[in-house]
Amino acid sequence: MNEKQNTPKQSNVEWVRCYYDAFNRRDWEWIAAMLAPEVEWFHAARDERVRGIAAVTASFRSMLEGVPGAQIEARAIHDAGLIVVAECGIRHAARKSVPPLTRPPSTRPPPVQPPTFCEILELRGGRCIRGTTYADSVRLLMDISQAAA
Secondary structure (H helix, E strand, O other), X not given: OOOXXXXXXXXXXXXXXXXXXXXXXXXXXXXXXXXXXXXXXXXXXXXXEEEOXXXXXXXXXXXXXXXXXXXXXXEEEEEEOOEEEEEEEEEOOOOOOOOOOOOOOOOOOOOOOOOOEEEEEEEEOOEEEEEEEEEOHHHHHHHHHHHHO
């Protein structure tokens, strides 16, 4: 009797991490492979809806064209089955060397950075068929400009 070998399926959380990793590498071919041919993306802040792999990846590229160093940081990923919600921010460039502390470090946890934007992704068959980006556009622009500096 031939038994099919089961391969572990990638979780939605792993898919989202892989997606943002490809985004941060600006690997547009990888991003395109993660999108379904009929993908539709809605950018709420710009009231813009794009359809199809080429249009969606072109939209992503145009957003980051002027800021090649900006990196997306997924701060929280919420898996709800076919729908995944990612709370994201822009990772800032590393600061220059900091002088040594003159007093003991605080025991308080660092402040939590609120998300700059949120994306809702609908996944089917390992590909995104629909995405929506909700952003505080002013904060997003400020975060991107700081990351580029």
